[in-house]
Amino acid sequence: MNAEERVIGAFTSRFGATGQVQRRGRVWLTVEKDRLLDVCRFAKEEMGFVHLSSLSVTDWVEDGEYELTYHLWSYEEKILLTVKTRIERDKPEIPSLVSLWGENAQAHEREMHEMFGVDYIGNPDLSPLFLEEWDGPPPFRKDFDWREYVRSEYYDVENPRERVYFGGD
Amino acid sequence: MGDAAEKPLGDSYELFLGPAFPGLGNFAVKLRMDGERILSAKADPGYLHRGFEKLMEYRLPIQNAVLSDRICILEALAWNLIHAEAVEELMGVEPPERAKYIRVIMAELSRIQSHIIWYGVLSVGIGFDTGFKLAFGYRDYILDLFEMTTGGRVYPAGYICPGGVRQDLPSGVVKRIPEVLRKMEEMVDLEEVDNPIIPSRLEDVGVLSLEDAIRLGATGPVLRASGMKTDVRKEEPYEVYDRFEFEVPVRQEGDGYARYLVGIEEIKQSIRIVKQALREMPEGDFIAREFRKPKLNVRLPEGEVYVRNEIGRGEAGLYLVSNGGTSPYRVKIRGPSFLHMIPVLEHLLKGAQIADVPAIYWSLNICPADLDR
Amino acid sequence: MTNGIAFKIFNNLVSRPMTVRFPHEAIPIPEGYRGEHEYFIDKCISCGLCAKICPNRAIEMVESPEEIRERYPKTYPEIDLGKCCFCGLCQDICPKDALKLTKNFFLSTFDKNSTIKPPIEVKNGE
Numbered sequence: 326m327n328a329e330e331r332v333i334g335a336f337t338s339r340f341g342a343t344g345q346v347q348r349r350g351r352v353w354l355t356v357e358k359d360r361l362l363d364v365c366r367f368a369k370e371e372m373g374f375v376h377l378s379s380l381s382v383t384d385w386v387e388d389g390e391y392e393l394t395y396h397l398w399s400y401e402e403k404i405l406l407t408v409k410t411r412i413e414r415d416k417p418e419i420p421s422l423v424s425l426w427g428e429n430a431q432a433h434e435r436e437m438h439e440m441f442g443v444d445y446i447g448n449p450d451l452s453p454l455f456l457e458e459w460d461g462p463p464p465f466r467k468d469f470d471w472r473e474y475v476r477s478e479y480y481d482v483e484n485p486r487e488r489v490y491f492g493g494d
Numbered sequence: 495m496g497d498a499a500e501k502p503l504g505d506s507y508e509l510f511l512g513p514a515f516p517g518l519g520n521f522a523v524k525l526r527m528d529g530e531r532i533l534s535a536k537a538d539p540g541y542l543h544r545g546f547e548k549l550m551e552y553r554l555p556i557q558n559a560v561l562s563d564r565i566c567i568l569e570a571l572a573w574n575l576i577h578a579e580a581v582e583e584l585m586g587v588e589p590p591e592r593a594k595y596i597r598v599i600m601a602e603l604s605r606i607q608s609h610i611i612w613y614g615v616l617s618v619g620i621g622f623d624t625g626f627k628l629a630f631g632y633r634d635y636i637l638d639l640f641e642m643t644t645g646g647r648v649y650p651a652g653y654i655c656p657g658g659v660r661q662d663l664p665s666g667v668v669k670r671i672p673e674v675l676r677k678m679e680e681m682v683d684l685e686e687v688d689n690p691i692i693p694s695r696l697e698d699v700g701v702l703s704l705e706d707a708i709r710l711g712a713t714g715p716v717l718r719a720s721g722m723k724t725d726v727r728k729e730e731p732y733e734v735y736d737r738f739e740f741e742v743p744v745r746q747e748g749d750g751y752a753r754y755l756v757g758i759e760e761i762k763q764s765i766r767i768v769k770q771a772l773r774e775m776p777e778g779d780f781i782a783r784e785f786r787k788p789k790l791n792v793r794l795p796e797g798e799v800y801v802r803n804e805i806g807r808g809e810a811g812l813y814l815v816s817n818g819g820t821s822p823y824r825v826k827i828r829g830p831s832f833l834h835m836i837p838v839l840e841h842l843l844k845g846a847q848i849a850d851v852p853a854i855y856w857s858l859n860i861c862p863a864d865l866d867r
Numbered sequence: 868m869t870n871g872i873a874f875k876i877f878n879n880l881v882s883r884p885m886t887v888r889f890p891h892e893a894i895p896i897p898e899g900y901r902g903e904h905e906y907f908i909d910k911c912i913s914c915g916l917c918a919k920i921c922p923n924r925a926i927e928m929v930e931s932p933e934e935i936r937e938r939y940p941k942t943y944p945e946i947d948l949g950k951c952c953f954c955g956l957c958q959d960i961c962p963k964d965a966l967k968l969t970k971n972f973f974l975s976t977f978d979k980n981s982t983i984k985p986p987i988e989v990k991n992g993e
Contacts, residue, residue: 375708376708376711376713378711378802378809378828394813394826396800396813405800426709426711427837428710428836429833431837432836433832454539456543457540464545465548486947486950486979486980557920557956560954560956641900642897642898644899660959664898666897687872790916790960
């Protein structure tokens, strides 16, 4: 049994998570959203996945779900553990990881809140990070039509050089 | 304005530093000051936000390779490489041997020039302008190599593309590299000259302890200067890094001077890697056959990958999700500066003197472009 | 140490500067530089691949001017150099080598509309 399978085994027996080994050093783990915080705490405190490398949201608009991914790295095992969980798109709420990773998780969650509108319960500051005076829908959602937005806000009909982007009309 | 503004004023005042302040890049910090001492700092990024992650969802992988130059202006080739690796891993393509060596040479040259710029801007941050001029002068030797190889000085335009590299390494470049490496050794000598300005301005400034560094997610030279021996090139060797001998420099102090010394040592190690790669580079193809001519209707197989690379500034990551279309479904770019500029910088500025802000900022080797993306 | 610095100062006094006096002499442009496009209309088969792969959509397929439409009845790429990022993908994808990137980088202009490069220049009285 190699290190990757041992990692999956630990999570399966404790949390009933399903996992697969993609290649050496890549482990993907799918968990229920209620157990996310426990899984991450276990990963950080007992399995040595101390580095929260990245945090991402994928918008599966046809399933009506957001997929949240947390990429954790262990300096001892040299394994990248990706914890995935799905939440409903209409009620995008998930417990925050600020209690585990502090400002690191806080900054990542702030960005994802701004771009996808996911509410991280327990995050002290979800104020806008990159966008300035933006009051539209979160822009990285799949149903946000940025072409339509740019056409209505910035398209200069007089300028022939812009016509190629928006067709003849 | 966040929580800093809501605190009772007392004798403290708020100072908005940036984004056009020469000591910082396109980036601002809101500082709550008590006299000359910083009580708290709040990073204000977003001046370079271009939305690459969204843009990539609408483009073909070959176009994304061109786009990935722009993620970080100073390390375009390193970002080319990580994008190419992600697409290759998703498609199950293996680039030819020669392409891997060319990639390593280009990535290491890119690291050298990025570290030289680091030295230059750090010198400006501490008021040593000569360093800046030296750095940009010497960097041009490497830019000449990039121009001969890729056709552009700063932007390689997707030179490292999925499947290999777009052009073979010209024989002129192979002859020229040893000469340029000698120049770089000269530059390292100049950096190592017993210059009292640098230690006196950087020692015990911006001290980052190992626990804080790990908790805040520091990577790369910043983490190594705090005492953690880690390098993605050693831990998960990508391309052909496992065939080369090089050391991972580590310092225990965690202050600005330690980061500076780690940076110099890394230039030396990169020079070593380039020399070995040049010696061992095989002949052969430089791009996989099916990628030789760019194609429009290449489908990305369904799946997801996360690729990590060690670029000059730290750990870079690219998370690529595909649902079987010609464009990626979701791309997440993890720039090393994201965590260095928000949590780490805010942490280090707390309690520092106002005059140390540029020194702390630049000693972290950061680039606002890969923070904002 | 002091000796080293003294030697370096002396060396710098006699060595050539890193820069050149630009209009009088120039650093040579290497082969493979990505500059302004050169377009050969007679090789072009109007496939439109260059317009499709252009990441910035700087290339638009347009009809040739009235006077020569009989000779060139199809659509031909019109390049907007103001949008172009000089990546060279159009050159790579072109099946007939009708587009080539040259070494010319003297492209600055005062008039935004003059950045558009039509596929063929019609000279008066031709």
